[in-house]
Amino acid sequence: MRWATRAHCHIDRTACAWLIRRFIDNDPEFVYVDDPDEVPGDATPFDMPGVELSHHHGNCSFETFLERYELDDPVLWEIAKIIHEADLGDERYDAPEAAGLDVLLRGLAMRRSDDELLVITAPLYDALYDYHRQVLLRGRNPS
């Protein structure tokens, strides 16, 4: 499937792209546009104003994806708190990882293309997933 989002990805778009590839569509193709009008007809737009898979009711796009695709894996909802805070910083959640992730993403985005950014950031989100999965399974932080 083709997916379209705004160019110059940061936290929410890279996290959504990871989520799409790992949980929704195993062979996605991403298109980056500057304006919502440029979204190709056969592509599903996300994380841009005025589309379904975007910010709604104070949620970031990652949270909207989880609701829309009924992904009820609790690990993903833990990650959603981090993405929400790194993206919006409205202190709805307590996610101390958010500040560090935001700085890493901003730094990575300074030198890379959007495609490169998706490749580089995927292991970061895999790592968040593995770590928080262990926390939930064991009921304590991995020692």
Added chain:
Amino acid sequence: MLLLFRLPREPSTPRIAVWRKLKALGVAQLLDGVVALPLGSRNREQLEWVASEITDAGGDATIWIGRLASTAQEHELILRMQALVAADYRALIGEVENVRAQPSGRRRSLGRVRRELRRIRARDYFPPPERELAQQAVDELAIAIEEVLV
């Protein structure tokens, strides 16, 4: 970058939520329903989300990218934005002094003032001298607490 918006007076919850977000971004209010923010990719994105929140709540919002025609007026606007964060830094410095005088619970208060300093720094686009002073005050508080423990 300008956000021009109109929001219904009632219900007040979305109005309050929008204003809280605009304040956290560090906007300068130019007129009722007109706020300005320095142009940058992150600011632009954040302002776009606020704009869609306004339209979701039944209001109107448009984002404009522009420049003041007069350099003197641009300078005035910068000074105004600078004065806003400077006042926030000064309030924080006052808060740090209160914490230093506290008989107990200073370590917990240190966490709170550090978080507040981070929030102010995030919306500080034209750093006033108070930025450095607030940082110093918080650093000195941290040192003072460490020394008690040693």
